[in-house]
Amino acid sequence: MTRPSFPPSSLPIICLIFVCGIHSHAVAASAPALIPTDTHPATGPEGDAEHEPTAAPPPAAEEAPASPSALTTPADPPNKKAPAPKPGSTEPGPSAPARPNDPAAAKSHATEEVQSLLRLGPTLTDRGDYQAAEIAFHQVLRHPVAQEADIKGALLGLARMHRKQGSFTKAVAVYERFLKDYPNDERLPDALLDLGRTFRDLGIHKLALGRFYSVLNSTLKVSGGNFEHYQLIARTAQFEIAQTHLDAGEYAEANKFFTRLRLLDLAPADRARAHFMSAYALRLQGDRENAVTTLRSFIEQSPDDENIPEARYLLAITLRELNRPQEAFAATLELLRREQDRNATNSKRWAYWQRRTGNQLANEFFETGDLMSAHSIYTSLVQLSPEPAWRLPLLYQIGLCQERLGSIEQARGSYQSVVEAASASPTSEFAELAKMAAWRLEHLNWRERVDQQLTTFFSTTTGKQAATSTPSSDAAATP
Numbered sequence: 369m370t371r372p373s374f375p376p377s378s379l380p381i382i383c384l385i386f387v388c389g390i391h392s393h394a395v396a397a398s399a400p401a402l403i404p405t406d407t408h409p410a411t412g413p414e415g416d417a418e419h420e421p422t423a424a425p426p427p428a429a430e431e432a433p434a435s436p437s438a439l440t441t442p443a444d445p446p447n448k449k450a451p452a453p454k455p456g457s458t459e460p461g462p463s464a465p466a467r468p469n470d471p472a473a474a475k476s477h478a479t480e481e482v483q484s485l486l487r488l489g490p491t492l493t494d495r496g497d498y499q500a501a502e503i504a505f506h507q508v509l510r511h512p513v514a515q516e517a518d519i520k521g522a523l524l525g526l527a528r529m530h531r532k533q534g535s536f537t538k539a540v541a542v543y544e545r546f547l548k549d550y551p552n553d554e555r556l557p558d559a560l561l562d563l564g565r566t567f568r569d570l571g572i573h574k575l576a577l578g579r580f581y582s583v584l585n586s587t588l589k590v591s592g593g594n595f596e597h598y599q600l601i602a603r604t605a606q607f608e609i610a611q612t613h614l615d616a617g618e619y620a621e622a623n624k625f626f627t628r629l630r631l632l633d634l635a636p637a638d639r640a641r642a643h644f645m646s647a648y649a650l651r652l653q654g655d656r657e658n659a660v661t662t663l664r665s666f667i668e669q670s671p672d673d674e675n676i677p678e679a680r681y682l683l684a685i686t687l688r689e690l691n692r693p694q695e696a697f698a699a700t701l702e703l704l705r706r707e708q709d710r711n712a713t714n715s716k717r718w719a720y721w722q723r724r725t726g727n728q729l730a731n732e733f734f735e736t737g738d739l740m741s742a743h744s745i746y747t748s749l750v751q752l753s754p755e756p757a758w759r760l761p762l763l764y765q766i767g768l769c770q771e772r773l774g775s776i777e778q779a780r781g782s783y784q785s786v787v788e789a790a791s792a793s794p795t796s797e798f799a800e801l802a803k804m805a806a807w808r809l810e811h812l813n814w815r816e817r818v819d820q821q822l823t824t825f826f827s828t829t830t831g832k833q834a835a836t837s838t839p840s841s842d843a844a845a846t847p
Contacts, residue, residue: 478513485511486521493529501529520550524559531562536570554594557586557601564608573616580605580612603634610645619653640670644679656686674714677703677721684725688732697741700729704748722752734769743769760786760798764805776812783809 485504492501508514508522523546530539543563547556564579583605587598610625626649629642647662663683667676680703687696703725730745743766750762767782783805790802 475513478511482508482511482514482518486518486525489522489525489529493525493532498529498533502526505529520546520553520555523549524555527559527562531566531569536566539566540570557583557598557605560586561601561605561608564605564612568608568612568615573612576612577609580609603629603632603638606632607638607642610642614645614649614652619649623649623653636670637673640666640673641675643670644673644675647679648682651682651686656690660686660690674717677718681721681725684729688729693733693736693738693741696729697733697745700725700745701748704745704752719752723749723758726752730765734765739769739773743773756789756793756798760789760801763789764801767805767808771808771812776816780809780812783812 485508489501489504489508492498492504505522505526508518509526511518514522523542527539527542527546530536530542540563543559543566546553546559547563550556553559560579560583564576564583567573567576567579584602587602587605606625606629610622610629613619613625614622623646626642626646630639630646632639634642643662643666647659647666650656650662651659660683663679663686666673667679667683670676680699684696684699684703687693687699704722726745726749730742730749733739733745734742746762746766746769750759750766753759763782763786767779767786770776770779770782786798786805787802787809790798790805
């Protein structure tokens with residue numbers, strides 16, 4: 369292939385054309401690509417994309433070829449600001465470049481996430497979802513933006529969750545970490561109080577007492593407001609000390625602390641509770657006489673307290689243990705009859721202690737042969753509930769009392785009521801009781817037939833002769 373040859377005179381012109389072509393190609397390559405206008409929806413003053421789009425501008429006329437000087441003009445410097453849109457103009461101005469990683473926005477989002485987890489943890493704990501609550505609290509503890517207050521709240525929430533779950537060892541570990549890391553926190557008395565309760569739940573009474581005494585010391589050192597709260601914490605710690613002695617079997621110490629609490633300026637409910645617990649400790653200690661005295665004074669001074677039904681139960685059985693049956697019988701009837709009008713305020717509590725007291729005392733009277741007292745208590749117990757499961761066993765016991773007291777017709781009526789009520793029930797719950805009542809009826813009928821036969825026998829001549837001849841024959845046989 370032959371190479372083309374150019375005349376020497378045309379060589380400068382060819383070089384100029386070649387250089388201009390290279391420069392034009394470079395300028396075209398560096399120019400930004402044109403974006404079609406219909407890819408950006410026009411927005412209104414409030415940024416709503418539902419506004420009608422702006423009409424596209426008419427196509428521009430063909431531009432004349434740029435001169436060599438225009439091609440060589442340098443581009444605008446990068447720091448040169450674009451012209452702002454004119455007022456009233458519908459043309460959108462150039463948007464500012466997006467900042468994908470805004471540190472302030474990211475920090476705000478992370479802080480809100482921590483607060484959400486702190487709110488979520490207690491809610492899950494109260495709901496019983498302990499696994500999810502633990503995850504929430506641990507996420508707060510590991511979160512990079514969590515503040516000191518957040519860490520404190522997460523630790524206390526985690527300890528409370530473990531304690532409510534029954535994981536007392538884990539709860540102790542978390543409370544101890546909080547006390548070690550934040551010894552001057554204002555919530556220190558509350559944490560010590562809960563830690564003492566956790567030790568008591570574990571059966572470590574000595575450590576529990578130490579933490580409760582630390583509560584008393586910490587409330588004296590805390591400065592600032594909320595004085596009433598710390599007073600309440602101190603009183604609660606004293607109650608917990610007395611209760612811990614009671615749980616540890618140190619009844620004399622428990623009675624001493626409960627008696628001291630009665631001397632403090634407490635709310636009526638707290639003073640009544642200390643009074644009742646003092647009597648309870650005396651009974652456990654074995655001092656029944658003082659227990660009876662304290663229980664009676666408590667019933668007299670706090671007749672509306674929630675512990676009154678249990679106090680009457682303790683009074684009745686303590687009197688029975690002191691071999692004072694008539695006083696025990698009177699205390700039981702007082703509980704069953706007089707307090708029925710107060711049953712509506714706390715029916716379940718009253719019903720429990722009424723049934724327990726009546727059953728226990730009536731059974732003891734029945735076993736010892738005091739049938740009249742047993743019959744009276746059983747009759748009062750029947751009035752407590754119309755449920756067959758409650759009434760039918762009591763009716764059977766009433767029948768036994770009536771039978772032993774010689775009231776055969778009344779006993780037959782009680783047994784017959786049990787059989788009829790049991791047969792009316794579609795379940796087999798009362799089948800055994802019905803069999804027992806039916807057997808007692810047959811026994812009563814048999815006794816009645818035997819009595820009639822004996823009466824008939826001894827009313828005849830043969831019977832009279834047998835009755836009169838028997839002693840003479842016995843006398844003849846005697847040497």
